[in-house]
Amino acid sequence: MSNGTKYWTWHMAAGVVLLILLGLHMIIMHMGGTLHLFSPTGPDAVSIANSQWRDSKICFTITYILLLGVGLYHGLYGLRTILLELTLKPAVEKAVTLLLTLTGLALFVLGSWAAWAAHTIAGGRA
Amino acid sequence: MAELKVNFHVTRYNPEKDPKPYIQTYSVAVNDGMTVLDGLHWIKENLDPTLVWRYSCRMGICGSCGMLINGTPTLACNTQILHLSQTDITVGPLPNFEIIRDLVPDLLSMFEKHAAVHPNIIRPEAELTDRTGEFYQSPEELEAYLQFTYCIKCGCCMGACPTLATDVRYLGPMPLTALQRYNADSRDEGFKVRAQVASADGGAFRCHYAGECSRVCPKGVDPGKAIQLLKRKLVLDYLHLANRKKPCPKLEGPGHGKLLPNMTAPPRTIPE
């Protein structure tokens, strides 16, 4: 079978995972004033102190990496879908796929490294 | 009812003369019950014999007269003028196809895509040609695909689909519905072959359920439903969750297989 079904199935699955993880992320970051979740050092959820508190918790570090990977896959696959519906030349389509894959990998490496480094700096033990 | 004058704003295009299509307006004498197709005939007889369109059955069966009427792809023979407007209507060729002339789209691309989805029962040759027995199919098994057989290949759904507005490769609602019609047929064994076509780049995953095809289909075929059911089957099959039923058996002769209980005709859908 061609790979279309495979990639699309994971695109859908990624959507469901994002719904949960990104939903929590949004609630924590943007509804801090109402809900005060995971922000022990004050009502501003994105203050340096609160950020560092979360970075020190390994479960946050792991979900950040997961969220990043899943989000990049879902979003970049979606972008590829849109671009491929424009009837591009086959060579351009190949280039699009390659470029998006590389972008995704590069950002994933950067973000995961940063999440891990932030965890170490914030005093979390590996 | 008094006769009304309705303005028909018709798209004209003659490939030998016109660099691009333009709109020509005709004032049409309309009586109660006249269809858009009747209106076009009236124009041809009374005002302009050069106007060209395609039709055949004038009763919603042949699928020839699909057009963009007041911005909606639909059958000219199945649309009453006065149901749309007392004053102005627009009539154009179906979008997302090349225009051959005036209101005539080139549907060949659609028919080629239709042929590509293997729209036929796939079974071992010997079983198909052996005439000693029939395939046994229950009424429930029939219902799993019956709706999708009512398609008349008019292309209205193709004119409505946003993906087809840009994607030349996308098979489109009509061919994918035909694909699902055979996939859902209990006599068929061709899922694997068709899955190749359906999961390729121009296949079922180019559909994003904008729902337009289902909304415009003049035969209630609901292509959007067929495509989502197709995707479901593809995904379940990929995850090894699909229940793999054997295709229905061939009956060996009279009396073999299940006999139906006393059957009655369904209730009438129009008053006596």
Place this chain on the structure above:
Amino acid sequence: MAAITRHNNRLGVWGWLGGGRWGIERYAYILHRLTGLGILLYLLMHTVVTSLRVRNIYLWTEGGFFHQPIFRLGEFCVVAAFAFHAFNGIRLVLVELGFAVGKPIEPIYPYKTSVGVQRPLLIAVMVLALLFLLVGAYNFLGLAR
């Protein structure tokens, strides 16, 4: 004989938007695209910006470059885009996996289609998205503090 030319009548990208005669699922589709692209763009930037915290650069806090009102507003737009995309996404997952389109039926005029079957779901998720957005706006406007 002159070569016969044909007019290509494909609607192009504007055809994605459709005209005024299309149903609300068409608009949901186009909004889903736009919000998806918007969130993706944000995610790409967000990854870089937040990674800088390792170098002790916190651009989004008091005095940081992204603390300016225009970026705060932009962030709220991302929350709004997320609200639509996520809740509409629930509907799309259910519909596109064939859970919310109904079974094949006998087409009897006036036709009932899958569009009508999933319509209540569309309305429900939009109400939820709106609620989410209202709570977000309440926080954004600082009313919670």
